Amino acid sequence: MMLSYREALNQAMREEMRRDERIFLIGEEVGYYQGAFKVSKGFVEEFGARRVLDTPITEAGFTGLAIGAAMAGLHPIVELMTFNFGILALDQIVNNAAKLRYMSGGQLSTPLVIRGPGSAAHQLGAQHSQSLEAWFCHVPGLKVIAPATPHDAKGLLKSAIRDHNPVIFIEAQLLYATKGEVQEGEYTVPIGQAEVKRQGKDVTVVAYSKMLLLAMDAAAQLAQEGIEAEVVDPRTLKPLDLETIVASVKKTGKLVIVEEGWRFAGLGAQIAESVYSRALDYLDAPIVRVTGEDVPMPYTRPLEDAAIPDKDRIMAAVKNLVAGS
Amino acid sequence: MDRDDLFSLYRQMLLIRRFEEKSAEMYALAKIAGFLHLYIGEEAIAVGTIAALRADDYAISAYRDHGHCLAKGSDPNRVMAELFGKATGLCKGKGGSMHLVDAQRNFMGGYAIVGGHLPLATGLAFAMQYQQRDQVVVCFFGEGAVPSGQAHEAFNLAALWKLPVIFVCENNRYGMGTPVHRAVALYSNLTDKARAHGIEAAQMDGMDVLAVRDMMQKVVDQVRRGQGPYFVEAITYRFLGHSMADPAHGHYRTKQEVEEERKRDPLVVLKQVILDHKLGTETEFKRLEREVMEVVMASVKFADESPFPAPAELYEDVSVAES
Numbered sequence: 274m275m276l277s278y279r280e281a282l283n284q285a286m287r288e289e290m291r292r293d294e295r296i297f298l299i300g301e302e303v304g305y306y307q308g309a310f311k312v313s314k315g316f317v318e319e320f321g322a323r324r325v326l327d328t329p330i331t332e333a334g335f336t337g338l339a340i341g342a343a344m345a346g347l348h349p350i351v352e353l354m355t356f357n358f359g360i361l362a363l364d365q366i367v368n369n370a371a372k373l374r375y376m377s378g379g380q381l382s383t384p385l386v387i388r389g390p391g392s393a394a395h396q397l398g399a400q401h402s403q404s405l406e407a408w409f410c411h412v413p414g415l416k417v418i419a420p421a422t423p424h425d426a427k428g429l430l431k432s433a434i435r436d437h438n439p440v441i442f443i444e445a446q447l448l449y450a451t452k453g454e455v456q457e458g459e460y461t462v463p464i465g466q467a468e469v470k471r472q473g474k475d476v477t478v479v480a481y482s483k484m485l486l487l488a489m490d491a492a493a494q495l496a497q498e499g500i501e502a503e504v505v506d507p508r509t510l511k512p513l514d515l516e517t518i519v520a521s522v523k524k525t526g527k528l529v530i531v532e533e534g535w536r537f538a539g540l541g542a543q544i545a546e547s548v549y550s551r552a553l554d555y556l557d558a559p560i561v562r563v564t565g566e567d568v569p570m571p572y573t574r575p576l577e578d579a580a581i582p583d584k585d586r587i588m589a590a591v592k593n594l595v596a597g598s
Numbered sequence: 599m600d601r602d603d604l605f606s607l608y609r610q611m612l613l614i615r616r617f618e619e620k621s622a623e624m625y626a627l628a629k630i631a632g633f634l635h636l637y638i639g640e641e642a643i644a645v646g647t648i649a650a651l652r653a654d655d656y657a658i659s660a661y662r663d664h665g666h667c668l669a670k671g672s673d674p675n676r677v678m679a680e681l682f683g684k685a686t687g688l689c690k691g692k693g694g695s696m697h698l699v700d701a702q703r704n705f706m707g708g709y710a711i712v713g714g715h716l717p718l719a720t721g722l723a724f725a726m727q728y729q730q731r732d733q734v735v736v737c738f739f740g741e742g743a744v745p746s747g748q749a750h751e752a753f754n755l756a757a758l759w760k761l762p763v764i765f766v767c768e769n770n771r772y773g774m775g776t777p778v779h780r781a782v783a784l785y786s787n788l789t790d791k792a793r794a795h796g797i798e799a800a801q802m803d804g805m806d807v808l809a810v811r812d813m814m815q816k817v818v819d820q821v822r823r824g825q826g827p828y829f830v831e832a833i834t835y836r837f838l839g840h841s842m843a844d845p846a847h848g849h850y851r852t853k854q855e856v857e858e859e860r861k862r863d864p865l866v867v868l869k870q871v872i873l874d875h876k877l878g879t880e881t882e883f884k885r886l887e888r889e890v891m892e893v894v895m896a897s898v899k900f901a902d903e904s905p906f907p908a909p910a911e912l913y914e915d916v917s918v919a920e921s
Contacts, residue, residue, distance in 0.1 A: 297728070323728070329758070334717050334751025341721015344706060345656075347728060364748070368711050369718060377699035377707065378690035379915040413916050437918035 274457060279449040281423035282312050282388075285430035286350060288459070290320055293348065296434060299326040299339055300352030300389075309354045310390065310449050336362035336387065340370045340439075343383040350434065353389035356405050356443060362387075363408075370439040371414030386433045388442035390449070391419070392483055392533050393570055393581055402570035402577075404534035409441045410511045410543070416464060417510040419443040421485035423453040425508050428462025436464060445483045467514035469521065473503035476591055477521040479544060480531040481507050484582060488531055491587040500595055510540060518544065519552045526557040529590050531582055536564035558597060563590045601877040607649060607807050608868050609886055611641040614665045615865060616894045617674060621664070621681060621695075624898065625842045630681045633710075634695050637665035639805075639837035642864035643768050644669040646810025647736055650818045656704045656722050656735040658715055661696035662768075663708030666738055670705040672698070678897035684904035691907050692915065704733075712773075713746030715739070716765070720752045723763035723827070734821045735763045741831075742773030744791055745782050753795040753829075760826035764817055765792065767829065768804065770836040775850035792829030804832030805862040808871065835859040 276284070290296045297320075302309045304317040304327040317325040328335040332353065339349035353359045359366070366387065373381045393402035409417045416438055420426040426444070433440040470485065471492050480488035485506045492502040503521050507513055522528050528548060530541035541562040548560060566580045618636040625634050637644065644665040648657060659666040667677055672688060680687030681695050688700050696710040706722060709715035719737035726733050743749050744767060756763050767788055771778055778785045789799035798820075802813045810832065817828045837860060838846045847853045872878040 329751075329754060331751040331754065333748050334720070334755050337714070337717020337748065337752070338721040338724055338755055341718035341723075342725040342728070343721070344718065345722045345725030347725045364711055364714050365717060368714055369709070373707070374918060375915045376689060376693045376697045377701065377915075378688065378692045380689065380699050380701035381707070382918050384918075416917075437920065 274455055275452050276423045276455040277450055277452050278423045278426050278444070279310065279312055281427035281455055282430055282444065283314060285427040286313070286434070287316070287319070289431055289434045290324065295346065295348045296350060297324040297326065297347065298350045298352060299328060299335055301328055301330055301354045303327060303352050308352065310446065312449070313352065332358050332361035333365055337365040337369065339385055340365055340383050343385045344373065344381055348434065349385045351385060351387045353387060355401060356389055356391040357401050357403050359387065359389070359405070366409070366415070366439070367412050371412045374438070375414060382437055383439050384437045386430070386440045386442050388430070389444060390446045391443040392445045393577070394446035396572055396574055396577055398572045399569035404532070404565065406443055406510055407534055407538065407540045410540060414439065415511065416440045417443065418464065418508065419482040419510055420508055421448070421482050421506055423451070424455045425462050425468070425506075427455055428460055429464065429508060431461045432464050435461070440464075443482065447483055451486070462508070465509045465512045465514055467505055467507045467509070467517035469503060469517065470506050471502065471504040473501035473525065475501045475525060476503070476527040476529060476595055477518070477525045478502050478504045478529045478531060478587070478591065479507065479518055480504065481510065482533070484531045484533055487582065487584050488587055491584045491591065494584070495588060495591055500591060502591055513544070513547070515547050515551065519548060522548055522552050523555045526555055527594050528556065528560045529563060529587070529594060530560065531563045531587055533565050533581055535567050536562065537567055539564055558594055561590050561594050563587055599875055599877065604868065604872050604877060605886065607645055607811070608865070608872065609890065610645045610669055611807060611865055611868065612886065612890045613674065613893060614641045614644065614668050616890050617668060617678070617897070618664060620894045620898060621678070622842060624681070629902065630695070631683070632694055633661070634681070634842040635662040635840065636838050636842070637662055639859070639863070640768055640770060640834045641665055642807035642810050643766065643804045643832045643834060644738070646807040647766055647814045649811045650814035651736065652733070654704060655733050656706055657738070658706040658719050658722065658735065659708050659738040660712070660715060660740060660743065661708050661710040662740070663696065663698050667698040667700060667705050667708070670700065670703045672700040672703060672705060674893055674897040675900040678901040679904050682901040682904070683906065684901055685907040685911070686900070686904040690911065713739070713743040713748040716743065716749045716752035719763050719765070720756045720761055723756065723761035724759065726762050727759070732822055733762070734818055736766055737763060738766045738768060740773065741767055741769040741771070741778050741788060742781065744788050750795070753792055753797055756827040757796045760824065762821050762824065763827045764821055765797070765827065765829040767831045768834055769831050770834045772836065772840070772850065774840040774844070777850065788831045789829060797827050797829045799829035799831070801831045801833060804834030805864045806867055807864055808868070835862065
């Protein structure tokens with residue numbers, strides 16, 4: 274069936290909440306307002322205000338509350354209106370959720386999902402447009418997921434909710450309305466498995482979340498110009514499915530990594546390091562990264578466009594790489 | 599007054615006192631490292647409060663947490679072993695002094711980011727309410743946490759949702775070296791901070807274990823009945839430095855002040871009650887002293903003889919393995 278990314282997330286949470294009474298949804302405007310981006314549409318009507326909790330605008334407070342509830346056996350889903358606001362909850366996420374299992378020598382666990390949109394939408398300015406996945410990936414104890422398609426969004430969110438660990442689940446405002454084929458009935462997508470979204474032999478393009486859609490567009494157009502790009506979506510950023518990426522690189526000999534986030538110390542740097550250490554001999558040329566620019570996001574449209582990777586930049590990077598080797 | 603009851607309280611406080619003194623000694627011998635924050639002077643709060651709880655009630659603390667952990671019933675051997683970083687420690691040596699956890703006893707941990715565990719306490723309480731269980735949560739923290747943003751976010755949510763959590767503010771007058779009057783506006787009555795959120799609040803003498811238990815019994819009953827959170831400010835004093843790295847007195851407080859406060863020593867206060875009521879003799883106190891020292895010495899022996907964790911333990915417990 275065709276579903277929007279938003280509907281897919283809604284279904285995933287709805288199915289899981291029907292299955293397991295321990296699951297509750299907590300965040301700003303998730304209840305009577307139906308979600309700032311309408312992801313939890315109909316939830317308060319179905320599950321009641323006991324399990325769908327509108328909060329004050331205090332991210333540290335309600336994220337910490339959710340972590341404490343998880344310590345006592347519940348399974349919260351925290352909706353951050355955007356991950357920019359998650360910065361206010363970083364102490365809770367990094368110092369508590371991620372570490373409690375370890376610090377307690379395996380006595381405690383904090384099964385919860387912290388989800389919401391990351392990355393830029395349209396002209397929201399510097400404080401509402403950040404791609405912060407690399408921050409979370411850096412922290413031991415967290416799993417990080419950033420699905421691009423409705424099918425993956427539903428299947429991975431269900432896996433995240435069933436996981437026994439804290440999972441950071443990063444969506445995107447510009448993905449909510451996108452549509453795609455979603456498998457009928459009950460299914461999950463396993464955490465930690467990449468997927469080859471398009472087969473190709475000339476070059477591997479790794480891209481996730483919103484950037485995957487650009488990479489797929491770029492690959493389609495490149496094919497018309499005779500370049501067959503293989504597009505790999507890690508889907509889960511941590512633990513990263515390096516096997517699938519390396520297998521593709523061994524086939525194509527070339528790698529372009531696309532991410533919307535800042536270049537310096539970005540996730541692509543880590544992926545590149547991992548690929549170099551595993552498949553250096555298979556690379557015909559240095560790995561190329563297409564990234565966001567190292568600037569706070571400007572408001573004005575032309576500058577914002579210049580700060581974020583687009584299809585043309587991905588195509589140019591691929592063509593240069595293929596031509597140069 | 600019940601003699602056995604008074605001696606039981608005294609024994610628990612004495613155990614914490616001697617355990618802490620021995621920890622300081624072991625720190626000097628480099629058996630214990632890192633930050634070590636001792637509870638000496640504040641024992642009546644943990645003992646009196648936890649005496650008012652049921653065994654299945656929750657407690658959660660900040661980094662000065664040995665006393666709360668021991669009062670909750672944890673094995674002194676495993677607490678000392680944790681301080682020594684040994685595999686037999688409560689947390690297999692991975693937590694250390696500031697992060698003691700004893701999940702079996704619902705002691706949910708020591709936390710070392712000031713203010714950061716107050717939201718967790720509201721979450722534990724939320725879980726009780728959500729599951730219609732009647733356990734309460736006691737959250738211990740210093741007055742240094744009171745002005746923090748996370749504390750106020752926690753107060754607001756606790757009050758808003760009437761959560762069964764009791765905030766116990768251990769006001770020892772100094773956040774490390776900064777006196778409360780230089781850190782908190784309207785510092786003279788910290789209960790006002792909670793009242794501003796609609797939380798019922800009271801002050802108590804944190805050096806008098808009987809006063810603490812009396813107050814906490816009323817508070818726990820009320821909170822257990824579902825009447826929402828409560829905030830208690832326990833007036834206390836830390837006899838030693840902020841941590842083992844700090845002096846007991848110096849630039850921030852005088853020797854005379856410390857000596858004056860030591861007259862309110864909770865052990866001295868309770869002992870006097872027992873003697874005044876002729877419920878015990880010096881001989882009995884001496885016997886108790888020997889008994890407690892044996893427990894403490896045994897904990898040191900246990901910790902010392904226990905192995906360090908195996909190298910492979912480094913990678914264990916980062917995540918819960920998925921079945």
